[in-house]
Amino acid sequence: MTEIGHCPVLPTEVLEFLDAGREGTYVDCTLGLAGHAVAILERNPRSKLIGLDRDGQSLEKARERLADYAGRVKLFHADFKCLPELGIPFKKVRGVLVDLGISSFQLDSPERGFSHTHEGPLDMRMDLRNKTTAGKILHTYPEQKLVEIFAKYGELAQTRRLAREIVHLRKLGRLETTSDLRILTEEVYRWRPQRGRIHPAAKAFQALRIEVNQELEGLGPFIEETVRLSIPGTRFVAISFHSLEDRIVKHTFAGLASSSDRAPLLSILTKKPVMAGEEEVAANSRSRSAKLRAAERV
Numbered sequence: 001m002t003e004i005g006h007c008p009v010l011p012t013e014v015l016e017f018l019d020a021g022r023e024g025t026y027v028d029c030t031l032g033l034a035g036h037a038v039a040i041l042e043r044n045p046r047s048k049l050i051g052l053d054r055d056g057q058s059l060e061k062a063r064e065r066l067a068d069y070a071g072r073v074k075l076f077h078a079d080f081k082c083l084p085e086l087g088i089p090f091k092k093v094r095g096v097l098v099d100l101g102i103s104s105f106q107l108d109s110p111e112r113g114f115s116h117t118h119e120g121p122l123d124m125r126m127d128l129r130n131k132t133t134a135g136k137i138l139h140t141y142p143e144q145k146l147v148e149i150f151a152k153y154g155e156l157a158q159t160r161r162l163a164r165e166i167v168h169l170r171k172l173g174r175l176e177t178t179s180d181l182r183i184l185t186e187e188v189y190r191w192r193p194q195r196g197r198i199h200p201a202a203k204a205f206q207a208l209r210i211e212v213n214q215e216l217e218g219l220g221p222f223i224e225e226t227v228r229l230s231i232p233g234t235r236f237v238a239i240s241f242h243s244l245e246d247r248i249v250k251h252t253f254a255g256l257a258s259s260s261d262r263a264p265l266l267s268i269l270t271k272k273p274v275m276a277g278e279e280e281v282a283a284n285s286r287s288r289s290a291k292l293r294a295a296e297r298v
């Protein structure tokens, strides 16, 4: 685990938009290593926290980190899309946080296969109880579906060529590790390190990870349902790390704030997404692409 593993993004802004000084229950839907969770619990010593993570290994790390607050914390090994089924006391909930994507702990664990800079299996599952790994997708998806996934979720060019090479390599049994996939992308995109250029493997890994974990699936309906279940005054804060996620958050908040066919359920608190300042980006490079949006239940 790196230092960044302990370093939540936009911590001051998260507390501010959750209005976490208020006593009550806060739901951290993406607990990770509990960086934001600790900040919330510290902000008001009488507040309680409900934390969820679909990654059992992360959850155990978070549990250790939250040991000092155990009496005020309840944790679930669950996908946040199951939140409505967990018996959450929504009448007491003051704030809901979703910090999307993967954590540095996951990225820095080679055996999880999330990072193209570490040798590991092509896994990329956040929840190890699920069956679909990145390897399974690469070995079983039709070529055309691979073309679409890399274009849509990785925003890569030339995805026909990439998909064709994947199908070629898999027939030869030479696509088994993260390094195999990284080297393939370097060949397809004729990679030369250049300032400001993103490694093509980073984009390909992002695309696969989104598909493996179905990260965009049901995100909008989850926000809608949680907003409906909550009481007026509840704050919603969502942090996303790529445009597809941010678009879903933005449109879902906007739909719930619209008064076209019924009374609005949300008031938007951030006209534009809030982003990390230079100082935070310098200290934590992961914060560079973070976009925070917040709204309040009316």
Ligand SMILES: C[S@@+](CC[C@H](N)C(=O)[O-])C[C@H]1O[C@@H](n2cnc3c(N)ncnc32)[C@H](O)[C@@H]1O
Binding pocket: 005, 007, 008, 009, 029, 030, 031, 032, 033, 034, 035, 036, 037, 052, 053, 054, 055, 058, 078, 079, 080, 081, 099, 100, 101, 102, 103, 126
């Ligand atoms: C960016 S990290 C969160 C970091 C955390 N806020 C902190 O301060 O340490 C995202 C976490 O959310 C989890 N996650 C992603 N999608 C999830 C989902 N649909 N349901 C539950 N957990 C999810 C990941 O496993 C990961 O641990």
